[in-house]
Amino acid sequence: MSRDFLGFSRSDAPCRHHTHTGPAMLVTITDFGSQGPYLAQMKAAAMAHAPDLPILDLFTDAPAFNPRAAAYLVSAYAADLPEGAVILGVVDPGVGSERAGIVVHAGGRWFVGPDNGLFALAARHAGGAAAWRIAWTAPDASATFHGRDIFAPVAARLARGERPLGMPLDPATLVGADWPDDLAEIVYVDAYGNCMTGVRANTLPPGARVRIAGHAPARGRTFSDVPEGTPLWYTNANGLVEIAVNAGRADTALGIGVGTPVEIASTP
Amino acid sequence: MSRDFLGFSRSDAPCRHHTHTGPAMLVTITDFGSQGPYLAQMKAAAMAHAPDLPILDLFTDAPAFNPRAAAYLVSAYAADLPEGAVILGVVDPGVGSERAGIVVHAGGRWFVGPDNGLFALAARHAGGAAAWRIAWTAPDASATFHGRDIFAPVAARLARGERPLGMPLDPATLVGADWPDDLAEIVYVDAYGNCMTGVRANTLPPGARVRIAGHAPARGRTFSDVPEGTPLWYTNANGLVEIAVNAGRADTALGIGVGTPVEIASTP
Amino acid sequence: MSRDFLGFSRSDAPCRHHTHTGPAMLVTITDFGSQGPYLAQMKAAAMAHAPDLPILDLFTDAPAFNPRAAAYLVSAYAADLPEGAVILGVVDPGVGSERAGIVVHAGGRWFVGPDNGLFALAARHAGGAAAWRIAWTAPDASATFHGRDIFAPVAARLARGERPLGMPLDPATLVGADWPDDLAEIVYVDAYGNCMTGVRANTLPPGARVRIAGHAPARGRTFSDVPEGTPLWYTNANGLVEIAVNAGRADTALGIGVGTPVEIASTP
Structure with missing residues (x-):
């Protein structure tokens, strides 16, 4: 080889x-x-x-x-x-x-x-x-x-x-000493419209579900794990929970931006 | 001197x-x-x-x-x-x-x-x-x-x-081995609205004419070779055929962008 | 300490x-x-x-x-x-x-x-x-x-x-040898909408007043010297007279931009 x-x-x-x-x-x-x-x-x-x-x-x-x-x-x-x-x-x-x-x-x-x-x-x-x-x-x-x-x-x-x-x-x-360990909000929108949360994915229980702005995106590993135009969440390359839309912009498609709250729930 | x-x-x-x-x-x-x-x-x-x-x-x-x-x-x-x-x-x-x-x-x-x-x-x-x-x-x-x-x-x-x-x-x-040597399309729009094609100017015959989106820009050496507001094409500083409008934006003035086809013809 | x-x-x-x-x-x-x-x-x-x-x-x-x-x-x-x-x-x-x-x-x-x-x-x-x-x-x-x-x-x-x-x-x-020592116009708008003039603040008499586009902003040292939404002028970090709005954008709030004239008057 x-x-x-x-x-x-x-x-x-x-x-x-x-x-x-x-x-x-x-x-x-x-x-x-x-x-x-x-x-x-x-x-x-x-x-x-x-x-x-x-x-x-x-x-x-x-x-x-x-x-x-x-x-x-x-x-x-x-x-x-x-x-x-x-x-x-x-x-x-x-x-x-x-x-x-x-x-x-x-x-x-x-x-x-x-x-x-x-x-x-x-x-x-x-x-x-x-x-x-x-x-x-x-x-x-x-x-x-x-x-x-x-x-x-x-x-x-x-x-x-x-x-x-x-x-x-x-x-x-120091200022911020009382802030939470993870922030269940969008903290950054990148140039492609992908929306990062302040939540470290490795703190979530297995099977955790994400809800944002009335949507319940499925978990994926890469964009192509869902059909085009469909939202998903995944662990981004720096370990944060990130929300995106395959071949689209999550910010405009879902109406979300910095400050939008994210709800994270364990599987029932 | x-x-x-x-x-x-x-x-x-x-x-x-x-x-x-x-x-x-x-x-x-x-x-x-x-x-x-x-x-x-x-x-x-x-x-x-x-x-x-x-x-x-x-x-x-x-x-x-x-x-x-x-x-x-x-x-x-x-x-x-x-x-x-x-x-x-x-x-x-x-x-x-x-x-x-x-x-x-x-x-x-x-x-x-x-x-x-x-x-x-x-x-x-x-x-x-x-x-x-x-x-x-x-x-x-x-x-x-x-x-x-x-x-x-x-x-x-x-x-x-x-x-x-x-x-x-x-x-x-490798992928792309079957692509053409020159691409007769707009491949890049710069910050000024100038539109580069994928065509190397030195491959054109003398007197070649360029048509794009219903326009037939004249050839120039620099912008000031045509009146203000007029489109032109020229060999850009890296050898590509580029389309611009003197004192204007070619992208909006001509309604062109990445992917717009360019037609290149020899003089009849 | x-x-x-x-x-x-x-x-x-x-x-x-x-x-x-x-x-x-x-x-x-x-x-x-x-x-x-x-x-x-x-x-x-x-x-x-x-x-x-x-x-x-x-x-x-x-x-x-x-x-x-x-x-x-x-x-x-x-x-x-x-x-x-x-x-x-x-x-x-x-x-x-x-x-x-x-x-x-x-x-x-x-x-x-x-x-x-x-x-x-x-x-x-x-x-x-x-x-x-x-x-x-x-x-x-x-x-x-x-x-x-x-x-x-x-x-x-x-x-x-x-x-x-x-x-x-x-x-x-050289070209520009006849231009004024200071230019009483907006010469730059920064990413926050703050508007720099071409006037060096240390050339102004004490108590000088600034007028622009029908507004008479007060002089401040920092933004928080005026209420939110209020225009002010100050000496910027490079010595130029700069016009801003506390917690706002001076360019859109005052309708000013590069080329807008500024009037500077001594106190009567």
């Missing part, structure tokens, strides 16, 4: 820890949209501290002004980033108010951003989290753009290996 | 082969859209194997679910990428079905993605192509996201210099 | 000049939109000359076909880029005509693009600018894509440390 084999001459293992001596990966999660200057300004501020910083923009369309919904995305999508990655999260309707900035360390990754719950679930689901309040501020920080002026420099310095000093905060005192 | 001269102190030649020892460039071509997590997740999976991998996103808006139209774009737009570049192409409506994953080497560049025709024209137009089937799969690969779980790691390993082992496939057995 | 302190083990200073020996940062400002191949093609052309070039896309939605409005953005947003950065600006409705290409050096940064005024304000506001005309052209340059074929290679070579030879142009002879 050598005809069908794509072999490689070296090990399958990712090479990060063996050959890479530069800064860790910076990953942005924002509601800034895919256009306009803000994301690049934030990245330029980070690169001033770490010029060879690898940067990925994971979400530019996190739920706008909605750190609670975004928190469930952050937890699910940080989980497949490499250890050491620094997540710079800015969904920050309270910028300019008195909300604090924080650093969280959880699951081997760093999180930097506002203390508004955005990292609450990532900290809880990973276990063993530590947190610090950011007291540092740039001498000329603006009132409205802490992502650029405060969070990006802190994130870059973590990425290049510096570590926070001082006594950690108790994560139980 | 030294006043008008912008000279440089060194050679005009690109410096790649002399000074760069890192991995080759990874170039993504997808229909994922410019928002949402999927593109960054795929890139993170590649960077786990090649942390300093230079990555460019060439298309995030390739014709959605349409590998046939996309194949003509891939061929035209891969041609000006540097030799050694690895094109990671994911326009993959069949993910989760039995379609295979392949690696193609053509024109000095690598192509990684589904065997659904996406690379068929790049292989044919470059000549001398070789192909391999990807039998490797990640132990925990998802059912719905082969771009992240299979294609990205393979692409990254090619970019860092590993080479496929085993016997190549015959490219004539 | 060690509990609230996020200290670091090293200096606060950005590390660029001490540890980074690669090329300077390339920053793109275009009206190409966030999708489609053109931006990546331009970056690939730059990377052919500087494979490890760090690149940021500052604006992909600069005012389309409007180098005059864009010029005020370029000046305000280049100012917080690191010294040595190379700004590759392509808002170029005249491509294919006889307009020249230029290099400008101002405020320690480089600007590369068309001589259509795009860099006129950056040159003037920074002071001490020098400029060169680009006479070089690629042997196979296209008629319609100078960003890829001419400007990107020039920008990359500046980023890797090459310097223009020959006699500088007099910046007073």
Whole structure:
């Protein structure tokens, strides 16, 4: 069967820890949209501290002004980033108010951003989290753009290996500590109209049924498990319960969007 | 005329082969859209194997679910990428079905993605192509996201210099081997409403005429060769026949879009 | 107060000049939109000359076909880029005509693009600018894509440390030399509907009042300084007078957009 084999001459293992001596990966999660200057300004501020910083923009369309919904995305999508990655999260309707900035360390990754719950679930689901309040501020920080002026420099310095000093905060005192472990609502609609919930599929009992907006989609493994135009739910590639329509858009077909409640029931 | 001269102190030649020892460039071509997590997740999976991998996103808006139209774009737009570049192409409506994953080497560049025709024209137009089937799969690969779980790691390993082992496939057995050399349809509409065809302009006889949707646009070299509001066709910057309207949008003005047939005739 | 302190083990200073020996940062400002191949093609052309070039896309939605409005953005947003950065600006409705290409050096940064005024304000506001005309052209340059074929290679070579030879142009002879120091119009609408003017706030007298489209927004420091649904103006994070509506969109609420005139008056 050598005809069908794509072999490689070296090990399958990712090479990060063996050959890479530069800064860790910076990953942005924002509601800034895919256009306009803000994301690049934030990245330029980070690169001033770490010029060879690898940067990925994971979400530019996190739920706008909605750190609670975004928190469930952050937890699910940080989980497949490499250890050491620094997540710079800015969904920050309270910028300019008195909300604090924080650093969280959880699951081997760093999180930097506002203390508004955005990292609450990532900290809880990973276990063993530590947190610090950011007291540092740039001498000329603006009132409205802490992502650029405060969070990006802190994130870059973590990425290049510096570590926070001082006594950690108790994560139980952070905003979001009282939010549920899973959120039975739509938290994100992707470009295809597929609707993610804040529910981790591996928390459901076998045979669990999903209901949303009067529909009871069947469970599938891939879209083609149901006829075209039919809704289904499945475990998405990051472990969340997701609702879609085969060859269609679930958001418009079912009339659902961020905030729509989902009902999950065990089989009777 | 030294006043008008912008000279440089060194050679005009690109410096790649002399000074760069890192991995080759990874170039993504997808229909994922410019928002949402999927593109960054795929890139993170590649960077786990090649942390300093230079990555460019060439298309995030390739014709959605349409590998046939996309194949003509891939061929035209891969041609000006540097030799050694690895094109990671994911326009993959069949993910989760039995379609295979392949690696193609053509024109000095690598192509990684589904065997659904996406690379068929790049292989044919470059000549001398070789192909391999990807039998490797990640132990925990998802059912719905082969771009992240299979294609990205393979692409990254090619970019860092590993080479496929085993016997190549015959490219004539790949999906798309029976597609035409040029596709007389609109295959892409850009942000300005300009409409690209799948026809290489250098295959046309001198004096060829173009007709589309009842219009017979004149040939121009640049937009300003026709009055404002008037359609024209020209050889675009990647060699394809493209239809536009000076100071307007061809897609809405002419009522055309991906899939609209184009008629090309020699002068009578 | 060690509990609230996020200290670091090293200096606060950005590390660029001490540890980074690669090329300077390339920053793109275009009206190409966030999708489609053109931006990546331009970056690939730059990377052919500087494979490890760090690149940021500052604006992909600069005012389309409007180098005059864009010029005020370029000046305000280049100012917080690191010294040595190379700004590759392509808002170029005249491509294919006889307009020249230029290099400008101002405020320690480089600007590369068309001589259509795009860099006129950056040159003037920074002071001490020098400029060169680009006479070089690629042997196979296209008629319609100078960003890829001419400007990107020039920008990359500046980023890797090459310097223009020959006699500088007099910046007073460039297009835009007669434009006002500040433009009392909306020059950009961001993703949230906030509307930037081309007026630097620090040029206004104390107590200045702003009027636009029949509205007289109060001055604020942050959005929450006015009730929800109420317009305000403030100095944005890059020093421009910006008009917004707390918890709303100024563009639709006030019926304003790029080109809407702004009236600024001293207190009577």
